[in-house]
Amino acid sequence: MPNANTREFLQGHPADVAPLLLGWRLATQMDGVLTEVVIEEVEAYASAADAASHSHRGPTMRNKPMYGPPGTLYVYLNYGMHYLMNVIVGLEETPHAVLLRGGTPLKGIEEMQRRRGRSDSLTSGPGRLTQALGVTLAHNDTSTLSGPVRLLPPLAEGFVPYLSTPRIGISKATELPWRFLALESGQD
DNA sequence: ACGAGGATGCTCT
């Protein structure tokens, strides 16, 4: 039951869990096609107390997956064009999320290039990352512990050094340093 | 390298 460990790992506050996810991998398998990245940039969104979080004003139709168990995938359409994805963390019913913002391609790079329609800038940015991995609303509210979009532990043991900065592209709670970026990242 | 502007549609008030 290796996923029991991952589930436990995700149960803390998002500002604590988010940097620990740096170095973890996200793998997708769609119609037998495998793609995988190393996660290198994330942001924490903390429940209703966080004015920038989709859960700030309580449960809605859109944010329902945020209230699921840790490991739940929350996908939504942003600016009418791009899908963005979060891994839900913390305890069930507590709408904590970690936005996946960037990484380095590890497997299925040709498939990522095909999905992106270009050969560079494959996985740097939340919309690009989601597109490169083929994640859509079809995967919303699935579990990253057992579904087609899977969170996998780091390949190497050890602490991943990181930098924290304010979050990007928001207009509320801009002072919180809840964007976490792996140093020595090879983001594309 | 960097900044401006446009694309585009859903969600919640």
Add this chain to the structure above:
DNA sequence: GAGCATCCTCGTC
């Protein structure tokens, strides 16, 4: 009707 957890292209330096 306002406001987006963005990305791309094209201008200028």
